[in-house]
Amino acid sequence: MKIAVIPGDGIGKEVMEAALHVLKGLDLDPEFLYAEAGDECLERTGTALPDETIEIIGEADSTLFGAAGESAADVIVKLRREFDLFANLRPVKSLPGVPCLYPDLDFVIVRENTEDLYVGDEEFTADGAVARRVITRSASRRISRFAFEYAKREGWSRVTAVHKANVLKKTDGVFREEFYRVASDYPEMEAEDYYVDATAMYLITQPQEFQVLVTTNLFGDILSDEAAGLIGGLGLAPSANIGEKNAIFEPVHGSAPQIAGKNIANPTAMILTTTLMLKHLNKTQEAQKIQKALEKTLEEGLVTPDLGGSLGTMEMAAEIAKRI
Amino acid sequence: MKIAVIPGDGIGKEVMEAALHVLKGLDLDPEFLYAEAGDECLERTGTALPDETIEIIGEADSTLFGAAGESAADVIVKLRREFDLFANLRPVKSLPGVPCLYPDLDFVIVRENTEDLYVGDEEFTADGAVARRVITRSASRRISRFAFEYAKREGWSRVTAVHKANVLKKTDGVFREEFYRVASDYPEMEAEDYYVDATAMYLITQPQEFQVLVTTNLFGDILSDEAAGLIGGLGLAPSANIGEKNAIFEPVHGSAPQIAGKNIANPTAMILTTTLMLKHLNKTQEAQKIQKALEKTLEEGLVTPDLGGSLGTMEMAAEIAKRI
Ligand SMILES: CC(C)[C@H](C(=O)O)[C@@H](O)C(=O)O
Ligand SMILES: CC(C)[C@H](C(=O)O)[C@@H](O)C(=O)O
Numbered sequence: 001m002k003i004a005v006i007p008g009d010g011i012g013k014e015v016m017e018a019a020l021h022v023l024k025g026l027d028l029d030p031e032f033l034y035a036e037a038g039d040e041c042l043e044r045t046g047t048a049l050p051d052e053t054i055e056i057i058g059e060a061d062s063t064l065f066g067a068a069g070e071s072a073a074d075v076i077v078k079l080r081r082e083f084d085l086f087a088n089l090r091p092v093k094s095l096p097g098v099p100c101l102y103p104d105l106d107f108v109i110v111r112e113n114t115e116d117l118y119v120g121d122e123e124f125t126a127d128g129a130v131a132r133r134v135i136t137r138s139a140s141r142r143i144s145r146f147a148f149e150y151a152k153r154e155g156w157s158r159v160t161a162v163h164k165a166n167v168l169k170k171t172d173g174v175f176r177e178e179f180y181r182v183a184s185d186y187p188e189m190e191a192e193d194y195y196v197d198a199t200a201m202y203l204i205t206q207p208q209e210f211q212v213l214v215t216t217n218l219f220g221d222i223l224s225d226e227a228a229g230l231i232g233g234l235g236l237a238p239s240a241n242i243g244e245k246n247a248i249f250e251p252v253h254g255s256a257p258q259i260a261g262k263n264i265a266n267p268t269a270m271i272l273t274t275t276l277m278l279k280h281l282n283k284t285q286e287a288q289k290i291q292k293a294l295e296k297t298l299e300e301g302l303v304t305p306d307l308g309g310s311l312g313t314m315e316m317a318a319e320i321a322k323r324i
Numbered sequence: 325m326k327i328a329v330i331p332g333d334g335i336g337k338e339v340m341e342a343a344l345h346v347l348k349g350l351d352l353d354p355e356f357l358y359a360e361a362g363d364e365c366l367e368r369t370g371t372a373l374p375d376e377t378i379e380i381i382g383e384a385d386s387t388l389f390g391a392a393g394e395s396a397a398d399v400i401v402k403l404r405r406e407f408d409l410f411a412n413l414r415p416v417k418s419l420p421g422v423p424c425l426y427p428d429l430d431f432v433i434v435r436e437n438t439e440d441l442y443v444g445d446e447e448f449t450a451d452g453a454v455a456r457r458v459i460t461r462s463a464s465r466r467i468s469r470f471a472f473e474y475a476k477r478e479g480w481s482r483v484t485a486v487h488k489a490n491v492l493k494k495t496d497g498v499f500r501e502e503f504y505r506v507a508s509d510y511p512e513m514e515a516e517d518y519y520v521d522a523t524a525m526y527l528i529t530q531p532q533e534f535q536v537l538v539t540t541n542l543f544g545d546i547l548s549d550e551a552a553g554l555i556g557g558l559g560l561a562p563s564a565n566i567g568e569k570n571a572i573f574e575p576v577h578g579s580a581p582q583i584a585g586k587n588i589a590n591p592t593a594m595i596l597t598t599t600l601m602l603k604h605l606n607k608t609q610e611a612q613k614i615q616k617a618l619e620k621t622l623e624e625g626l627v628t629p630d631l632g633g634s635l636g637t638m639e640m641a642a643e644i645a646k647r648i
Contacts, residue, residue: 073490101425101528117457122494128460129494133441136452164542166397170446170453197549204425204528204553218488222546225521229528 001030001281004060006053008038008075010255011265011313012066018267018317019064019274022293025321026286033060037075038068038255048074054082057246062277065250066270072254076241077120079248080113085241086139087146088113088217089276090224090252092207092231095268097298098307100232107210109227110150111220112143113241118217135171135216140178146242147214148186154212158190159183162199162215162223175216196223203227228252235266235306238273240280249277263312266304268294271320293323325354325605328384330377332362332399334579335589335637336390342591342641343388343598346617349645350610357384361399362392362579372398378406381570386601389574390594396578400565401444403572404437409565410463411470412437412541413600414548414576416531416555419592421622422631424556431534433551434474435544436467437565442541459495459540464502470566471538472510478536482514483507486523486539486547499540520547527551552576559590559630562597564604573601587636590628592618595644617647 007016020032035053042048048071057063057079068075079085088111094103121132144161151159161179165172176193183191194202196219202209203226215223228237234253241248251269259265271294278287302319303309311319331340344356359377366372372395381387381403392399403409412435418427445456468485475483485503489496500517507515518526520543526533527550539547552561558577565572575593583589595618602611626643627633635643 070490073493077491117488118491120491122492124494124498125460127462128458128464128498130459131457131492131495133455133457134452135454136449138451140452164441164545166394167401167442167444167542168446168455169397170448171455174448174452197545200524200546200550201553201558204550205557218491219546221488221521222524222543226524226528226550229525233529234525 001028002033002060003030004033004035004056004063006035006037006063006065008066008255009040009069010067010257010260012038012068012255014260014263014265014313015251015267015270016064016066018313019270021314021317022271022290022321022324023274025324026289028283028286039071042071049078057083057248062281063246063248064274064277065248067251067253067255069255069257076250077118080241083243083246083248084114085243085246085248086112086114086142087242088220089150089240089242090220090227091238091276092224092227094231095236095298096295097301098232098236100230102207102230105207105231107207108150108212109220109224110143110147110212110214111224112139112215112217114217115139116217133168133171135174137174137178140175141182144179144182144214147212148182148189151189151212152186156211158192158211160210160213161191161193162196162213162219163193164196164219166195172216179214199223200226203230224252233306234269236268236272238269238276240273240276242280247277247280249273263314264305265313266306267313267317268298271317289324290320293320296323325352326357326384327354328357328359328380328387330359330361330387330389332390332579333364333393334391334581334584336362336392336579338584338587338589338637339575339591339594340388340390342637343594345638345641346595346614346645346648347598349648350613352607352610363395366395373402381407381572386605387570387572388598388601389572391575391577391579393579393581400574401442404565407567407570407572408438409567409570409572410436410438410466411566412544413474413564413566414544414551415562415600416551418555419560419622420619421625422556422560424554426531426554429531429555431531432474432536433544433548434467434471434536434538435548436463436539436541438541439463440541457492457495459498461498461502464499465506468503468506468538471536472506472513475513475536476510480535482516482535484534484537485515485517486520486537486543487517488520488543490519496540503538523547524550527554548576557630558593559628560592560596562593562600564597564600566604571601571604573597587638588629589637590630591637591641592622595641613648614644617644620647
């Protein structure tokens with residue numbers, strides 16, 4: 001098993017080291033292919049995303065990505081498009097022992113990952129700038145199908161499409177239409193749709209109602225950060241970028257320069273991210289081993305300062321590894 | 325004083341009746357100019373927004389708007405652009421006696437109200453659709469200045485711009501640039517900026533930090549609904565659409581067809597909306613009278629079912645009017 005490892009910038013490097021330490025506690029013995037990307041790489045090599053990194057990702061069975069700094073958009077958005085990683089899976093699951101608003105949440109946001117305002121088609125005009133928001137039928141269908149398949153596999157019974165079709169009548173009209181077209185192939189599943197603004201409120205007033213949410217790229221970006229807030233913050237939110245051939249796994253958080261280098265970053269999101277990767281590679285048992293060890297560690301309060309503990313990033317990882 | 329009154333559809337009509345009942349409890353004796361808009365109007369007249377309604381708004385000193393149904397975008401978005409109501413003011417203030425996540429919030433979202441993806445410039449393409457996101461320097465400047473002036477007048481010390489300039493480098497680049505340009509005219513004010521996704525999370529994890537947020541149209545739409553969730557839901561969130569010459573005041577909520585006709589809609593948002601109008605018309609004392617009467621009523625639990633009470637919409641309004 002070949003795993004590309006891109007620590008990136010800031011706390012990306014620290015949480016990656018922590019996650020690899022935990023991963024090494026399993027009987028898997030993967031081959032790690034290290035690669036560079038991000039601000040430091042840009043500084044040193046003149047590009048935030050070297051061709052070599054793209055090659056290494058292409059060779060690997062899966063990729064773990066830490067975080068990139070200012071150049072994040074030029075790295076991760078490019079990689080998502082380069083490898084056609086069309087589905088961004090963002091599970092929102094409360095963890096034991098973590099202080100948060102809702103200790104009982106369990107839902108998933110499935111974010112379309114290749115188009116919308118992320119196509120990078122912008123231009124300056126006489127009095128400002130214009131960006132193009134592209135929504136295609138094929139991408140809307142593909143992400144909807146992914147959401148229903150995922151829901152089916154994971155035992156959910158409802159998929160909720162999120163859009164703004166009252167204002168974006170054509171673009172989100174297309175998205176909603178294709179969503180319901182795909183839904184008709186899953187008569188055993190409930191299909192519903194909400195406006196993105198209403199959803200942003202419901203996430204706070206009735207988040208327990210949600211199971212699988214599927215939405216366009218930018219709405220998925222916003223709603224998944226909001227949802228991370230519900231379960232205690234970005235330090236706890238993992239994500240997977242999944243395509244037909246490749247997959248890149250990254251925490252939802254960024255490089256957090258304010259806390260980088262202090263050994264206080266919470267490695268939880270990155271460790272949960274590795275469990276998503278293991279599941280994707282059909283190593284379900286291994287994923288569960290890490291998940292359980294992590295939960296024990298959290299319950300025992302052996303955590304980083306953001307969760308009220310006094311451990312460093314690597315010390316917390318060591319406690320988790322011990323419990324595998 | 326001439327006030328145009330557009331009840332609209334569904335609970336719009338009910339909360340408007342309630343709010344006018346409270347308003348009539350003051351010694352103001354305004355002249356109410358009734359006008360039509362929305363789904364029912366569309367059904368009856370063939371247009372959701374008749375020219376006559378636009379004329380009446382033009383004649384009035386201010387307009388109260390209830391809610392429109394499916395045609396909301398064709399009514400309110402058009403009105404915002406027609407009258408160049410460039411600033412959408414959405415105060416987020418916890419109310420006494422209302423069960424909510426944060427009983428101590430007090431901040432304001434200033435939403436640009438005329439451009440962004442709301443320009444309605446969409447077209448179908450071979451494989452889907454494309455929408456144009458327009459951000460101009462002039463509108464960005466104007467809304468930023470409005471935010472700083474508002475902050476100054478209301479005694480705030482910090483204005484936070486919200487954008488996604490890491491991905492929307494040109495459009496939100498323009499917005500951020502103009503924000504800081506305007507900020508330099510207010511050296512006594514703190515100016516900062518956040519990404520919209522981070523803001524969606526901070527609204528949950530540290531909402532007390534915010535004072536005045538200023539953002540583009542669609543982000544303002546999403547974040548203000550999210551913020552309404554923090555203080556107990558859309559039944560409590562007022563808003564003001566403000567231009568150079570005209571202003572339209574409306575609750576953030578919609579026509580809520582599921583609960584319409586049952587006399588259970590919470591009139592609070594619409595009543596708070598009238599206080600925003602009164603303040604705008606320099607009737608500050610009158611606004612405070614209503615605010616205090618409303619707060620007393622809420623504290624006494626004389627409320628609609630959504631807040632755990634047993635009063636109807638009009639009964640709650642009657643209790644408020646009694647306490648003026
Ligand atoms: C860093 C940024 C470009 C990225 C995004 O907007 O997708 C991030 O916020 C995310 O959610 O992965
Ligand atoms: C009804 C809809 C068009 C409107 C908007 O998107 O602006 C509403 O959500 C609002 O916030 O006023």
